[in-house]
Amino acid sequence: MPGGPAPRIWCPDEDSLLHQMVAEGATWSEIGRALGLDRRMCKGRHTVLTAEPPDPPRPTRTRPCMRCGRSFQSEGAHNRLCDPCRDGAAGMAPLALIQHGHGGISIQDGGVSGLKVTDL
Numbered sequence: 439m440p441g442g443p444a445p446r447i448w449c450p451d452e453d454s455l456l457h458q459m460v461a462e463g464a465t466w467s468e469i470g471r472a473l474g475l476d477r478r479m480c481k482g483r484h485t486v487l488t489a490e491p492p493d494p495p496r497p498t499r500t501r502p503c504m505r506c507g508r509s510f511q512s513e514g515a516h517n518r519l520c521d522p523c524r525d526g527a528a529g530m531a532p533l534a535l536i537q538h539g540h541g542g543i544s545i546q547d548g549g550v551s552g553l554k555v556t557d558l
């Protein structure tokens with residue numbers, strides 16, 4: 439059996455045994471032996487099982503662009519301009535260009551040089 443990163447199909451029984459043994463404090467070696475697998479595979483599978491599920495895709499809806507009136511897929515209430523207008527809307531929709539990063543506010547590049555961001 440060739441080693442490698444190829445994903446393996448785990449059956450529910452194996453998953454539950456994996457969970458059970460982890461809960462009982464078994465080592466990865468013991469778990470691997472019980473499952474007949476490499477312990478790294480068991481550890482990797484457990485990581486997958488306990489990982490946060492990815493964010494579901496944002497619901498989008500079609501709405502008319504506030505600038506050109508063309509329908510586009512909006513990502514939410516903050517998203518009122520179609521992509522071409524947003525790209526060209528320097529300073530017109532400053533909130534859409536501001537992202538809250540940790541430690542402060544950064545302005546995305548987009549030609550908002552005249553914009554002053556103060557009390558936020």
Ligand SMILES: [Zn+2]
Nearest residue numbers: 503506520523
């Ligand atoms: Zn537009």
